[in-house]
Amino acid sequence: MDERFGLALVGQSAIQKIFPNHWSFLLGELALYSFVVLVGTGIYLSLFFNANTGETTYAGSYQPLQGVRMSNAYASALDISFETKAGLLTRQVHHWAALIFIGAIVVHLARVFFTGAFRRPRELNWVVGITLFLLAIVNGFAGYSLLDDQLSGTGLRIGYSVLISIPVVGTWLASLIFGGEFPGTDIIPRLFVAHVLIVPLLIMVLIAIHLAILVKHKHAHFPGAGATDNNVVGERLWPTYTFKAAGLFFLVFAVEVALGGFAQVNPIWLYGPFAPQNVSSASQPDWYMGWLEGALRLMPPWETRIAGFTIPNPFWAGVVPPGVLFGLLYAWPWIEARFTKDHAEHHVLDRPRDRPVRTALGVGVLTMASVLGFAGSDDVLAVAFNLSINGLVWTFRVLLFVGPLITGAIAYKVCLELQRRDGPLVDPVLVAQASSNGEGGGGSPGKVPPSPEPAEPVPADP
Amino acid sequence: MAEGSVPPPRRQRGERFPAALLALAVLAAIGFAVTYLVTSNNTQLMGLFASLGLLAIGAGMIVWAKRYMTPPHPEVEPRGRLASTEDEVEAFTADFEVGEFEMERRGLLTKLLGAAIAATGLAALVPFLSLGPKPGESFKKTKWTNGKYVVNEQNERVHTNQVGTNAVLTVFPENEVGNALSQALLIGLRPNELQVVPGRETWTPDNVAGFSKVCTHAGCPVGLYQAQLGYLICPCHQSTFNVYNACEPIFGPAATPLPQLPMAVDTEGYLLSTGDFSDPPGPGFWDQDRPG
Structure with a gap:
């Protein structure tokens, strides 16, 4: 193989790569490993799920719903939960992994923000990361909206209302996405394609870019222990970091499987099939949608009507706040550089x-x-x-x-x-x-905090 | 932590723990497979074995790395430079300018190529209009028309005496059960309890009032009725409507009242609609007040 591709040279430079050692650098890995778990469990589930809104009469083993008319989508989700062996386990691992995936992204994002890791030269990787965060939320929502239970239908109903509240293009967007009026029969199969193909593909491509930029830039590191803007201090990719990272993957997977095995999540059989005239009180979305739900609830009853045109209430609560938040997030590296007038390259974290x-x-x-x-x-x-x-x-x-x-x-x-x-x-x-x-010491700012450990002589790279 | 200087006997002992963990992982994997094959569908036991095995592999690898792979000191590698040198930039620019010069020299072709690609790209977006119909009347009009019978969720016609005082009933136009935007709520009222909006004097036969069940905020079914106060509450975002005051919103994010359904009774006392709702039902949108 080496004669064909010259692998030894490439391989050697790869396995010598140095990774700084700090617990907070593992947060992004938690997200990455959860994504791997999501893809694995998702493939298994996709083999059994039937994204079809045609009606059927439930005849499965869950007594309370026997004889109830429902969509094929909901019926197949029930079958995954009750008939398919290891189906419920996989479904619950998938759901827990999604909750942890987005949670890890938020905490990783916070780490990058608070330590200034988004500064030059990493601005564009920050943009890639924010986009991944956005796509993760979209795919999470698409995923639990697929199952066509009462809770998912309620979420879609609210999503549809937020869509049509967008000035000028809102009704067009809603009509194109849902194939007409709410709920219609198109949205479940379309969400399925988005959830299992379009969005995961985008996420995979962006993860590849995120990591390629990381390799190019080399990992940032905290001050102390000889870390400067011109070097990387840490452990080698092979074998130390590889074993620790792979070990962490198995630990993440273990926690998610334990949760899936023992902690019930999204018990769709309790919600019943979706019907537009029904709703259960105390409907709660997954945690990462909670802030949007909260904004809708807190908004005072304001609606703008000018010259016969309306800007409905959900626009102010459901479109503007996430728009402003993500706008600020995307622009933050440039906003901060403008205020601090610091346009220099940084590899030592704040x-x-x-x-x-x-x-x-x-x-x-x-x-x-x-x-x-x-x-x-x-x-x-x-x-x-x-x-x-x-x-x-x-x-x-x-x-x-x-x-x-x-x-x-x-x-x-x-x-x-x-x-x-x-x-x-x-x-x-x-x-x-x-x-x-x-x-x-290599262009670091003069004011550098002391090393957390007593300084030791650092051997030169052999 | 083991280092290169640690004598072999200790290292042997240090291997026992990670070895036990990895052996445990093998057993747990067998346990998972056996559980799948012999139990009916034991989620907890499968989860236990699978998570135990994964935990053991992860812990085994990390213990191994911590004991035998951690160098005594952190290693250092130079970052190198990210930006290209001036020479490299110049060399690239020179190569690039060969093509750029050709494009500048034939400006007409360059512009036409841009136009051709842009036009093709935009044209390729047009078929996405197949995804759904042009939004139109369906956002404003429902299936309620003059003379349409009011039916319950079983598609049975509703008699006014089926709606007792303080009772509520979810109804649809006949043969349209489940139609999201047409759903309405009948409410049995006491005489003179309702402040009648001018022009709607005849809309509540036998003191049965009908209102759209679709919240004007985000479209959830307004399903909770607090009979002693006459409040209709949306369970999604807690918008509250005062039924006695023609369902004007009094709390929560909803800004507009629930539209009222004009109703009459036939000779036998069965309810029917005399037209569509007083306003477009459901959540608001950009041109909801414009004539269709």
């Missing part, structure tokens, strides 16, 4: 305490999203704690704007306090280097 303004902003945005997420469960909270729904809505409306100010201010103060406790911020390694060769 510690969040050393960038108190950015940290406070991030904490504020996370607070806002969390308030919206809780607001999306206000009916459940009202019942659980015997509170007035009216009072809860008003509390959340106030918290939405006051909460981020409070948590942001606290985060800012904590950063300053941590900085103060760090004492004089000098990296002993850099000092040693500076005194020996009379320069500042």
Whole structure:
């Protein structure tokens, strides 16, 4: 093989690659490994699922629904849960893996944000990452909307209403996507194609680009232990990092299988088949849709009517907030560089305490999203704690704007306090280097926090 | 942590734990397969064996890496430069300009090529109109017309005496059961409980009022009726409508009232509609108030 492709040379440079060692660099891997689990379990499920809205009468082994008229899609989802051996296990592992996939993306995104890893030269990889986040949400929603149970139909109904609320093109978009009126018979098969082909393909391509850019840039690293903007300090790809990463994959898979085996998720047989005139109270979307649901609930009853044209309420709550959030996320590397006037290349990460303004902003945005997420469960909270729904809505409306100010201010103060406790911020390694060769250690900023461990002599790369 | 200097006997002992983990993984894999084959469909037991096996492989690999593969010191590799040198940029530019010059020299061909590709790309989008019909009347009009009988979910005609005081009933136009936008809710009221909107005096025969069941906010069925207050509540986003005041919204995100269904009774007392809802039902959209 080597004679044909010259693999030894390529292979050697690949396996010598150095990966910095820090727990927070594993968060993106959690997402990647969950995606692998999703593809594996998804292929198994796709062999049994029937994305068809034609009607059938249920005759499976789940007693309460026997004889009920339902779509083939819902019936096949029930069959996966009750007749197919290992079907329920696979379905639940798939659902849990999706919940963890998007959760890991959010935490990874937060790590990249708070440590400034999106700065030059990594701006475009940040953009790829935000797009992956968006696609993951879309595919999660498409996935649980496929099953044509009462809960998924309710989610689609709300999605349809948000779509038609978009000025000028809304009704066109809804009509094209759903093949006409809600619910129609086209949306389930179309969601299926999107969920198992179009979106996963896009995700795979973008993951490949995300990782290719990572390899090209080499991983950023935290200050300390001799890390500079000109080197990478860590462990070799082969064998250390490979074994640890593969081990982590199996651990992620193990946790998701354990959840799928023991923790019930999305018990569709309890919801019944979708009918447009039915709805169950306390309908709750998957967690990553909660902030959008919360925004819809908290929005005051405002609707704009000008010259006979309407901008309906769901546009302000369901389209504008995610539009603004993702717009800001996409533009953030350039927005920040504009304010800090820092256009230099960075490979040494910030510690969040050393960038108190950015940290406070991030904490504020996370607070806002969390308030919206809780607001999306206000009916459940009202019942659980015997509170007035009216009072809860008003509390959340106030918290939405006051909460981020409070948590942001606290985060800012904590950063300053941590900085103060760090004492004089000098990296002993850099000092040693500076005194020996009379320069500042490869262009890092002068103010560098101390190494977490006592400095040790770093051997040169053999 | 084992290092290169550790004598072999300790290393032998250190191998026992990861070896046990990997052996456990083999047993768990067998356990999973056997469970699948011999039990009817034991989700918990299959999950237990599968997760145990995966956990053991993962733990085994990580313990192995931690004990025998971790170098005593972190390794360092230079990043190298990302940007090309000026010479490289110049060489590339020179090569590229050979083609660019040809394109500039034949400007007409270049422009036409751009136009041809753009036109073909746009034309390729047109067939996507096959996905759905032009949005039109279906957003504003429902299946309720003059003389259409009101039926329940079993497609049985509804008599006014089937709707007792404070009772609610989900109804459809006859032979249109399940039609999402046409669904309506009948509510039995006491005499004079309803503040009648001018022009709708005859719409509530025998004190039975009909309103669209589709929330004007996000389209969920408005299914919860608080009879002692006359409030209709949407379970999705808690929009609340005051039935006594012609279903005007009083709480939550909904901004417009639920449209009312004009009804009459036939000679035997069965309910029928005398026309479509008072307004387009369901959530709002851009040109909902424009004449169709």
